[in-house]
Amino acid sequence: MRQVNLAIIGGGTVGGGVFQALQRNGALMASRLGMELRVARVAVRDVRKARAVKIPAGLLTDDWKAAISDPQVNLVVELMGGTTTARKVVLAALRQGKPVVTANKALLSAHGKELFAAAQKHGANLYYEASVAGGIPIIKVLREGLVGNRITRLYGIVNGTCNYILSRMKLEGADFSAVLADAQRLGYAETPPDLDIDGHDAAHKIGILASLAHGFWVNPKQIYTEGIRAVTGQDIEFAGQLGYTIKLLGVVKRHDEQRAVQVSVYPALVPNSHVLANVNGVFNAVYVRGDVVGDTLYYGRGAGQDATASAVLSDLADAALDLKSGVKSRVAPFVPHERDGRVLPLAEAISRYYVRLNVADKPGTLAKIAAILGRARIGMSSVIQPEGHEGKSVPLILMIHDATNTAMAKAMSQISRLPVIKGAPTLIRVESFE
Ligand SMILES: NC(=O)c1ccc[n+]([C@@H]2O[C@H](COP(=O)([O-])OP(=O)(O)OC[C@H]3O[C@@H](n4cnc5c(N)ncnc54)[C@H](OP(=O)(O)O)[C@@H]3O)[C@@H](O)[C@H]2O)c1
Structure with a gap:
């Protein structure tokens, strides 16, 4: 059986999860794909660090450049996070004609255009299912499952930390700062938590989904972003009395009359009768309306080791099948097809x-x-x-x-x-x- 040799750059939460999932389900995937996924190198910052998921010392290296340039490596998996070195990693791999899988929404949000252009120039694909909504295969849905639709509406609960905080505030009548402190203790929120609770993480993801849905690259600066800091227990209670639940929503609405697309992230009152009002805790959901299919809903864990690893495995499978059939990119990472695409200013x-x-x-x-x-x-x-x-x-x-x-x-x-x-x-x- 043919082998795909992986260099995984990053052996932390997601990298460790991918390594573990490949140990668990690698044989199953090989039988489904007719290709064996073999980890050749795992690059980390500190090879001596104790790791929750054991990675054999012989695979570890602190030299990511050597890992991706290794002649036997034919697929690079960027799971280190950040936007500076990660950008260099992805570009270096693409320049060598090696396809790349990444889970890095911040990187794509900031440098997506450049990375997609590099992928095209060097004839190597870039796969990023894990960058949005963890285990929910929403990128595949937009690029493949709903390819025959114009997307008229897309609403996403795509930040598990905010959803966890708002859910607990509602269900327990708890105060924002008390729930945030608890979320940090349980590892559901980072310290500092700004990227999540100020809406920026959701904006990175919604920008990627909006770009795919509408065929022009949405500049993150054009996304109106408001987080959940100002939402009080009193507002949650009053909204409840009126029949609503407050959620941090990513909102992507096509406005044909203005020839523009609204792309924004803000807390919103969601009618309790709507399915998104009942997405609780760390769960994510994306609600997509297509002009042919109508309303569709995708629900699942939006982050965490296993959910994110599942999305990375899906990309590994796509990359392996592309390598197997000798197709550089059966599905291109991003196809700009709306030359006059415009983001509607929120003021309008x-x-x-x-x-x-x-x-x-x-x-x-x-x-x-x-x-x-x-x-x-x-x-x-x-x-x-x-x-x-x-x-x-x-x-x-x-x-x-x-x-x-x-x-x-x-x-x-x-x-x-x-x-x-x-x-x-x-x-x-x-x-x-x-
Ligand atoms: N965690 C999630 O639930 C989740 C969900 C969806 C997407 N993501 C995305 O997945 C990516 C990884 O997240 P994570 O949570 O796994 O991060 P993490 O636990 O902090 O792991 C980062 C890994 O990268 C390694 N690393 C950092 N700088 C390096 C360098 N210069 N050279 C080689 N290795 C380096 C670290 O090495 P050491 O171990 O030696 O420090 C570590 O193993 C991010 O882009 C994140 O946004 C995460």
């Missing part, structure tokens, strides 16, 4: 809103707020004053009809200057999934 996008104000408990307050919204032609669908709140200021919840983000920001700035408003208003978008 239309959203529904949940607004929480702290207002002086005085007659006439609502009339003043309604007058400002009326002048801005922004309609309210409901106004709720939650019971059980007393004192000089009390919460007031407004549910706002469709309004442009610009009109809403202007109206909110006027409302917050009213003497009856205490503190800054809280605005959370409401997703209707239309």
